[in-house]
Amino acid sequence: MSEMEAYSHERKRMVDKQMVRRGIRDERVLEAMLAIPRHEFVPPEQVHQAYVDAPLPIGNSQTISQPYIVALMTELLYLKGDETVLEIGTGSGYQAAILAHLAKKVYSIERIPELAERAQSLLHSLQLENIEVVVGDGSCGLPEHAPYQAIIVTASAPEVPKPLEDQLSDGGRLVVPVGSRVGQVLELWRREGQKLVCEKLAPVAFVPLIGEHAWSHE
Numbered sequence: 282m283s284e285m286e287a288y289s290h291e292r293k294r295m296v297d298k299q300m301v302r303r304g305i306r307d308e309r310v311l312e313a314m315l316a317i318p319r320h321e322f323v324p325p326e327q328v329h330q331a332y333v334d335a336p337l338p339i340g341n342s343q344t345i346s347q348p349y350i351v352a353l354m355t356e357l358l359y360l361k362g363d364e365t366v367l368e369i370g371t372g373s374g375y376q377a378a379i380l381a382h383l384a385k386k387v388y389s390i391e392r393i394p395e396l397a398e399r400a401q402s403l404l405h406s407l408q409l410e411n412i413e414v415v416v417g418d419g420s421c422g423l424p425e426h427a428p429y430q431a432i433i434v435t436a437s438a439p440e441v442p443k444p445l446e447d448q449l450s451d452g453g454r455l456v457v458p459v460g461s462r463v464g465q466v467l468e469l470w471r472r473e474g475q476k477l478v479c480e481k482l483a484p485v486a487f488v489p490l491i492g493e494h495a496w497s498h499e
């Protein structure tokens with residue numbers, strides 16, 4: 282059985298119960314969630330939990346996000362297939378894999394080198410070649426490849442990091458959890474020329490974004 286076929290029943294159940302029933306409608310997003318083997322992105326001791334309706338620990342005090350939140354944030358980006366996407370917070374690489382399935386090119390930044398290396402080698406082994414994982418402070422964005430049609434921040438910020446606003450293309454969409462260290466609101470920002478329009482969506486709880494334009498280490 283190939284990696285993509287393994288756990289396919291669990292993935293189908295996850296998509297039906299956790300996504301379709303909660304209102305995820307974008308067929309391409311649902312198809313990506315069915316295709317990407319989430320169990321490959323969790324530590325061996327978590328494999329039996331890979332498709333449950335919850336975030337899971339991945340080591341280094343970090344988490345792989347709840348599947349529904351991955352689907353929701355991805356749907357909000359309206360990816361059609363020709364976009365260059367920036368992700369902040371590679372973590373396990375799961376969200377990056379979903380994005381790579383739906384867009385032309387994905388740059389994903391992770392501040393913890395061990396996580397970045399593990400994610401890049403897993404993504405390579407799954408033959409997802411349109412993702413580049415970069416070690417660094419994602420709160421500064423990645424100006425060398427800007428502008429991005431979509432930016433997704435998978436860690437929580439006290440406010441939208443200014444460099445990310447600047448690196449969003451006209452018509453581009455930015456999804457980011459904004460709030461305190463313990464609880465946030467998922468925000469969708471859209472650039473319309475010089476103007477940025479914000480929509481506040483759902484309460485969420487992410488690990489903190491730590492960096493120059495986010496939370497400090499302390």
Ligand code: SAM
Binds near residue numbers: 345369371396489493
């Ligand atoms: N998207 C990930 C996945 O699919 O597994 C989950 C991300 S996890 C909730 C948040 C990640 O953001 C952690 O791996 C953390 O190390 C990373 N992070 C925190 N601050 C960062 C920063 N300034 N730049 C890049 N990554 C950062």
